[in-house]
Amino acid sequence: MLFGASYYHEYQPYERLDEDVRMMREAAFSYMRVGDSIWARCEPAEGQFDIDWMAPVLDALHGADIKVIFATPTYAIPPWLYRSHPEIMTRRADDQHTRYGGRQNMDFTHPAYLYYAERITRLLLDRYAPHPSVVGFQIDNETGTGMSHNANVVQRFVESLKAKNGTVERLNDVWGLNYWSHRLGCWEDLWAPGLAGNLNPGYDLEWRRFQALLTTEFLAWQTRIVKEYARPDQFVTQDVVGGHGRGDSDMYDIAQVVDVLAMNSQHATQDGLTLPADDASIPRLPHWTEVGVWALSFKSDMAWGTREANFLVTETNPISVGGSSWTFPAYDGQWRLAAYTYISRGANLIAYWHWHSLHYGHEIYSHGILNHDFGPNRCYRELSRIGHELQRHDAILTDLTPDADVAFLYSQDSKYALENQPCLLEPGNARPDARSYQRIFNAFFRAFFAARAQAAVVFPTQELESFPVLVAPALYAADDALLARLVRYAEGGGHLVLSFRGGYGDEFARARWE
Amino acid sequence: MLFGASYYHEYQPYERLDEDVRMMREAAFSYMRVGDSIWARCEPAEGQFDIDWMAPVLDALHGADIKVIFATPTYAIPPWLYRSHPEIMTRRADDQHTRYGGRQNMDFTHPAYLYYAERITRLLLDRYAPHPSVVGFQIDNETGTGMSHNANVVQRFVESLKAKNGTVERLNDVWGLNYWSHRLGCWEDLWAPGLAGNLNPGYDLEWRRFQALLTTEFLAWQTRIVKEYARPDQFVTQDVVGGHGRGDSDMYDIAQVVDVLAMNSQHATQDGLTLPADDASIPRLPHWTEVGVWALSFKSDMAWGTREANFLVTETNPISVGGSSWTFPAYDGQWRLAAYTYISRGANLIAYWHWHSLHYGHEIYSHGILNHDFGPNRCYRELSRIGHELQRHDAILTDLTPDADVAFLYSQDSKYALENQPCLLEPGNARPDARSYQRIFNAFFRAFFAARAQAAVVFPTQELESFPVLVAPALYAADDALLARLVRYAEGGGHLVLSFRGGYGDEFARARWE
Amino acid sequence: MLFGASYYHEYQPYERLDEDVRMMREAAFSYMRVGDSIWARCEPAEGQFDIDWMAPVLDALHGADIKVIFATPTYAIPPWLYRSHPEIMTRRADDQHTRYGGRQNMDFTHPAYLYYAERITRLLLDRYAPHPSVVGFQIDNETGTGMSHNANVVQRFVESLKAKNGTVERLNDVWGLNYWSHRLGCWEDLWAPGLAGNLNPGYDLEWRRFQALLTTEFLAWQTRIVKEYARPDQFVTQDVVGGHGRGDSDMYDIAQVVDVLAMNSQHATQDGLTLPADDASIPRLPHWTEVGVWALSFKSDMAWGTREANFLVTETNPISVGGSSWTFPAYDGQWRLAAYTYISRGANLIAYWHWHSLHYGHEIYSHGILNHDFGPNRCYRELSRIGHELQRHDAILTDLTPDADVAFLYSQDSKYALENQPCLLEPGNARPDARSYQRIFNAFFRAFFAARAQAAVVFPTQELESFPVLVAPALYAADDALLARLVRYAEGGGHLVLSFRGGYGDEFARARWE
Structure with a gap:
């Protein structure tokens, strides 16, 4: 069992490595993640490298017997790369390129990006993979394409359609392109993807799958590189957005290309963790946030389900998560509630994002374990208690x-x-809710959770026949084979729970006619 | 009296023409509209035509004594046309061209569009106009410019201003262009129209009129073409959006260029049709939707009023209208309520959009008469009852x-x-409501309807002196001649009901000073 | 004490100068502002000037002993200037240039704009500055950059950063650019400003300051020009948006470059001026509007505070302010309430925007003193009463x-x-409120006002030690020197009232660590 945080020594406003490590050790922290945003720190100008500063950090952590996950720095590109290659910035559905100034703003399938990303990654791995503190590697961070419409991406998409379908007649058929006179005469007729123009559900479904595929392929590529440097005892992971995840990546597929899946799980706190839930007293939340203890379990069960194996929680709430207008530190005991819930559902690492509250940048008020003043505080003390408990009962x-x-x-x-x-x-x-699947799924999960039923999450390619009860909420898009399996499951005595829209569509998002 | 639906044989996922026609006949359907989206089906590549498939459809309908309105396919362009001529796509106020992937996305005044639209239209008319099933033609579908800002459109607009006004001094005067230093020195000084920049009300009013004029001219052009092929017993119609209509077309003007006006009338159902209205129980509706039985009458009276003649209802609610999150099938009896209301106000055709629920495309959940499973259902049976009643009492x-x-x-x-x-x-x-006119008009109409007063809708160029009571809600923009007529009307003993903002502005949207 | 309005003789739909002046005199108006939108009227085509029409206006006003502020016409450019130099239009954060059709739509730092603006300004000043009616000049109108991202502006910003910081290392340090890998290797690496891309708070703060600086510099440039023509007895003013002002200008800085500060103060009326406030009955207001009698005092105290001197109220509510959906004429007595509140807080001029309701243009329903019919009305009579009172008690x-x-x-x-x-x-x-500072400041101000405490507003560079109580709401960004002054103030016996977020950040918007 590892217990810790993300540690950004390079963000500290003054030198305090020894003091940080001392406080970590006192609180029985056994783990730190480093490296996920250091590209520009390590390569401040193209081809000029400065990576030695990381050695003392790893040495100090090692000296305190703190294990390290070393993250590749590829999710946040340096300004010189943007400047030299503006063409790599993500092109959105409106044909505008994303501006520099944030992160995850590039098309990671672009060869110019891949060239530079590989070079810095190999340099860092070559130097630090052998370090005795390093127990594993995280590839990139919460990866997703951001729905890239770059020309190279769209062209690859069309090629993938050709390979899958052979002729445009096949697409005319399964996407129903007589509708609104959209019938294709040749491949060149295919219009641009993205909701800026395309209104065809079958096309959109294929485009969404393709974006997730790009994400998985990128992570598989990174994994292969890391494996060239990893010792046999070192693992590779990727930290996905927990729960329903990002819309441009597929948690299940990602889990298959790494050794162990990690998830980041920001969750509601304070009255958002009461049981039974008292909805009226819950602080207003972005409407997409799952609120409640059930959600901790749901996210864990998703992560476990992808590989039917233990998983890591790489980022969860320290003092607070979110912006300056959104700070709800947990009540006493809620940090323990969350940690033990994750552990009880199979987590082998509990880590907070992040060690210290940042003094600069966009996330100043997504507080860390330490507040801006670096002093011990209530959160630090509560986590210290968990750290010592875990040490004892490892x-x-x-x-x-x-x-x-x-x-x-x-x-x-x-x-x-x-x-x-x-x-x-x-x-x-009266607006359609783009999160309809999530809401229906959640309603079922919450109800079984309230009835004290523990749950497994299974995915369509996995074995599901052994479970006595199988709930398939809003199973809208499913091929004949999957529906046949469910019929056989029910005929064989399984308790199958379906919802409205269940079995309504096929794998092309067509409504079924029989 | 005709009773039927839109029939999209080309959208069927498998061959079922005979079965469809059998079910139509059993339900006493006497009419079908065909052809409005078939361009790409008939011309899958530029100049390659495939139109024979329509013959058996018309033959089968004819065999069941079902009358046909043949629609021109011009409102939805094929992908090859977009690909060859991206310049025809509607340019919006923000100078971006509309993307392909929907419909009604082109500037229909563009010669490249007109060339191809005319060719496919003539080909289809030449072949199918003579068919004995065809009783009339629908030109295009719910036509409007979509507020086209294409260069050719803007240039024509400027030319129309020159023709109408002679000099820029006239515009400086009637639009009040000393305001905010907008005074024109020459025609080239005129800035681009559209709310992205222009804030002048007089300019905007003229621009809106011009867009509607383009719509009418396009439909007049199509009508002339169709008339070359039509038999004397065949009529030409256009199906406008019912009620207050589209903002880029003028129902009254359109009615003058066709033989008979058709309107599409989607309406609220379930508790949206109770009388008296129980607002609290009405399902949430897009705020622009007129809700209530009065609205059925209002839309009918608008359609009648344009020509003071009988009209057609080409599209109204079968199982449901709208998206997947918006399905409110009528209660038993409400289909009859709606149909007989339209008929009592002068409708000579009641038709549903559409025969069968589509399995693909954007409108899968704008259900037809038949659901996705094609079986008989409650809606089919209710409509069948109407069909037989109409047959009996034709x-x-x-x-x-x-x-x-x-x-x-x-x-x-x-x-x-x-x-x-x-x-x-x-x-x-606290946002200004762009539908202020509609809301004020509706409030008056609803009130008279609740008082059991039947209404005619009249337009400014029509005779209005014969009515004992004349209600002119929110008559904001009116020239001196119209106001003088109203004064004479009242002086002659007519009961004239005005509202606030009545008579406030002139035909240039200027506030009057006397 | 001056009492009057803005007078747009050039907007009148027919000749009525004598009648207007007669009505002004009868109501004891002693002041009019002219000229702020007349550029195109005076230069209808490039280099063609027509300015004689203004002479009879000034003569007539002078004949009635009405004093004039002559405004430079630079805030609204003629269409020919836009047409010849589209490059001067404000480039927004999304890289789109603002369209012509409104006002304040140009980058006023652009030399092409400055060239033409200076020429027309000098021509008008040369002719009319000597006129005996003219007591002062207003430069431009409610000036702000509109957040200009034009290339010349961005380039100047970068140069200003170089001058201020010397090296990029300094920026890497104070903006914390290791965060998200944003570290700069050279000045060319700096990405574009504006919230379309940049998420760094330190960068954004500097960019905001720079925009305000451009505004001040532009106004200083105009002041210098005007001073070449002004008599010693004539003053220069600028009318800023009152209260919290525009986000792209700094009222305090502007006040330092003019002789006297003017502010425009649109305020809530009717139940928005009851005391104590009855929130439930207040008409819905745009959420950014300060509502209540306290707000009149707050705006006055801001204006006074900038120079610790008397100020002018150049624009306040006549019949109504706002659009057609937003007309709430004051109750009887509320015009006096407002006028005397401003006067009691140091105003030396009370003027209404504007004399007559416009019959054209965007602001038809931002009613003037006279309504569209030009007749005497309740507002005119109420103001006339104030006019005569002021005359008596001047x-x-x-x-x-x-x-x-x-x-x-x-x-x-x-x-x-x-x-x-x-x-x-x-x-x-659950959206972050961009007006957080304003809301916190207002809450404190309102509370003291309710407790009948009169307030001064002071700015960081001013003397503050003499006040017995100093309230510093939401003092988030403050340098060490200012915090040290506050500490000394409190230690010296001053009553210092702070709020949450007070003293939290430094002058680079960094969270402090000690």
């Missing part, structure tokens, strides 16, 4: 296998398809 | 003339002007 | 010095910084 808490009374079938395709054709309205207004 | 229900206790003066200019300078706030917030 | 009402029980420290930097990192949510939803 053996019995590691490698737990979560029980499951019921299984939930998760359908990424249905999530995509219901985002294109939402079946619910947003609460309180 | 003679007494056809060519009805609606009574009118009161007349409403409809002012398209006022609608435009109050969209530019709204006098109401949106319900529940 | 001596005792002019040059009043407002008392202050308490001082408020106003921090423009904090306003900017909290707009980037808002600490409040918008009322009723």
Whole structure:
């Protein structure tokens, strides 16, 4: 069991490595993640490298017996790369390139990006992979394409359609392109993807799948590079956005290309963790946020389900998560509640984002464990208590296998398809809710959780026949084979719970006619 | 009296023409509209034509004595046309061209579009106009420019200003261009239209009128072409958006260039049709939707009023209208309520959009009469009842003339002007409501309807002196001649009902000073 | 004490100069502002001048002993200038140039604009500055850059950063550019400003300051030109947006480059002026509007504070302010309430925007003193009463010095910084409120006002030690020197009232670590 945080020594406003490590050790922290945003620090100008500064950080952590996940720095590009190659910036559905000034703003399939990303990654791995503190590697960070419409991406998409379908007649058929006179005469007729223009659900579903595929392929490429440097005892992971995840990546597929899946799990706190939930007293939340103890379990069960194996929680709430207008530090005990919930559902690492509150940049008020004044505080003390408990009970808490009374079938395709054709309205207004799949799935999960049923999340390619109860909420987009399996499951005595829109569409997001 | 639906044989996922026609006949359907989206099906590549497939459709309908309106396919362009001529796509106020992937996305005044649209239209008319099933033609579909800012459109607009005004001094005067230093020194000084930049109400009113004029001219052009092929017993119609209509077309003007006006009338259902209205139980609706039985009458009276003649209802609610999050099938009896309301106000055709629910495309959940499974259902049975009733009572229900206790003066200019300078706030917030004219008009219409007064809608160029009561809600933009007529009307004993903002502006959207 | 309005003779739909002046005199108006939008009227084509028409206007006013502020016409450019130099239009954060059709749509730092603006300004000054009616000049109108991203502006910004910081290492340090790998290797690496891309708070704060600096520099440039023509007895003023002002200008700095500060103060009326405030009955207002009698005092105290001197109110509510959906004429007596409040807080001029309601243009329903029919009305009569009162009591009402029980420290930097990192949510939803500084400041001001405390507003560079109570709401961005002064103030016995976020950040919008 590892317990710790992300540590950004390079963000500290003054030198305090020894003091940081001392405070970590006192709180029984056993782990730190480093490196995920250091590209420009390590390569301040093209081809000029400065990476020695990381050695003392790793040495100091090692001296305190703190294990390290070394992250590749590829999700945040330096300004010189943007300046030399503006063509790599993500082109959005409106044909505008994303501006520099944030992060995850590039098309990571672009060869110019890949060239520079590989060079800095190999340099860092060559130097630091052998370090005795390093137990594993994180590739990139919460990766997703951001729905890249760059010309090279669109061209690859068209090629993938050719390879999959052979002729445009096949697309005319499965996408129903007689509708609105969209019938293709040749491949060149295919219009640009993206919701700026395209309104065809079948096309959109394929485009969404393709974006997720690009994400998986990029991470597989990084994994292969890292494996050239990793010792046999070092693992490779990627930290996905927990729960329903990003819309431009597929958690299940990503889990198959790494050794262990990590997830980042920001969650509601304070009255957002009462049980039973008291909705009226919950602070207003962005409407997309899952609120409640059930959500901690759901996210864990998603992560476990992808590989049916233990997983890591690389980022969860320290003092607060979010912006300056959104700071709800947990009540006493809620840090323990969350940590033990994750562990009970199979987590082998609990880590907070991040060690210290940043004094600059966009996330000044996404507070760390230490506040801006670096002094010990309530959060630090609460986490210290957890750290010491975990140290004491390491053996019995590691490698737990979560029980499951019921299984939930998760359908990424249905999530995509219901985002294109939402079946619910947003609460309180008349706009279609792009999160219809999520809301229906959550309602079922919450209900079983309230009934004290532990859950497994299964994915369509996995074995599901062994579960006594199988819940398939909003299973909108499913091929004949999957529906046949579900029929056989039910005929064989399985308890199959479906919802409205269940089995309504096929794998092309067509409504079924029989 | 015709009773039927739109029939998209080319959208069917498998061959079922005979079965469809059998079901139509059993339900006493006497009419189908075909052809409005078939361009790409008939011309899958430029100059390659494939139109024979329509013959068996018409033959089968004819065999069941089902009459056909043949629609020209011009509102939805094929992808090859977009690919060869991206310049024809509608240029919006922000100078971006509309993307391909929807429909009604082209500047229909562009010669490149007109060339190809005319060719496919003539080919289809030449072949199918003579078919014995065809009783009439629909030109295009719910036509409007979409506020085209293409260079050719803007240039024509400037030329029309020159022709109308002679000198820029005239515009400086009637648009008040000393304001904010906008005075023109020459025609080249005129800035681009559209709300992205222009804030002058007089300019905007003229620009809105011009867009509607383009729509009418396009439809007049199509009508002339169709007339070359039509038999004397065949009529030409256009299906406008019912009620207050589109903002880029003028229902009254369109009605003058066709033989008979058709309107599409999507309406609220379920508790949206109770009488008296129970607002609290009405499902949330897009705020622009007129809700209530009065709205069925209002839309009918608008359609009648344009020509003071019987009209067609080409598209109204089958199972449901709208997206997946918006499905409110009528209660039993409500289909009859709607149909007989339209008929009582002068409709000679009641048709549903559409025969079968589509399995692909953007409108999968704008359900047809048949659901996705094609089986008989409650809607089919209810409509079948209507069909048989109409068959039985055809003679007494056809060519009805609606009574009118009161007349409403409809002012398209006022609608435009109050969209530019709204006098109401949106319900529940502090934003100006671009639908101020509509809301004021509706409030008066609803009130008279609730008082059991039947209404005629009259337009400014029509005779209005014969009505005992004339209601002119929000008559904001009106020239001196119209105001003088109203004064004479009242002086002659007519009961004239005005509202606030009535008579406030002139035909240039200027506030009057005397 | 001057009392009057803005007079747009060039907007009148027919000749009525004598009648206007007669009505002004009858109501004891002693002042008119002219000229702020007349550029195109005076230069209808490039280099063609027509300015003689203004002479009879000034003569007539002079004949009635009405004093004139002559405004330079530079805030609204003629269409020919836009047509010849589209490059001068303001380039927004999204790289699009603002369209012509409104006003204040140009980059006023652009030499092409400056060339033409100077020429027309000098021509008008040369002719009319000597006129005996003219007591002062207004430069431009409610000036602000509109956040100009034109290339010349961005380039000047970078040069200013070089001058201020010397090396990029300094920026890497104070903006914390290791964060998200934004570290600069050279000046060319600096990415484009503006919230379209940049998420760095330190960068944003500097960019905001720079925009305000451009505004001040432009006004200083105009002042120097005007001074070449002004008699010693004529003053120069600029009318800023009152209260918290525009986000792209700094009221304090502007006040330092003119002889006297003027402010425009649109305020809520009707139940928005009850005391105590009855929030429930206040008409819905744009959420950014300060509502209540306290706001009249606050705006006055801001204006006074900038120079610790008397000020002018150049634009306040006649019949109504706002659009057609927003007309709330004051109750009887509320015009007096407002006027005497301003006077009691140091105003030496009360003027209404504007004399007559416009019949054209965007602001038809921002009614003047006269309505569209030009007849005497309730507003005219109420103002006439004020006019005569002021005439009678001129001596005792002019040059009043407002008392202050308490001082408020106003921090423009904090306003900017909290707009980037808002600490409040918008009322009723979960979006960060960009007006967090304003809301916190207002809450404190309102509370003291309710407790009958009169207030002074002071700015960081001013003397503040003499006040017994100093309130510094949301003083987020402040350098060490200012915090040290506050400490000394409190240690010296001053009553210092701070709020949350007070002293949290430094002058680079960094969170402090000690």
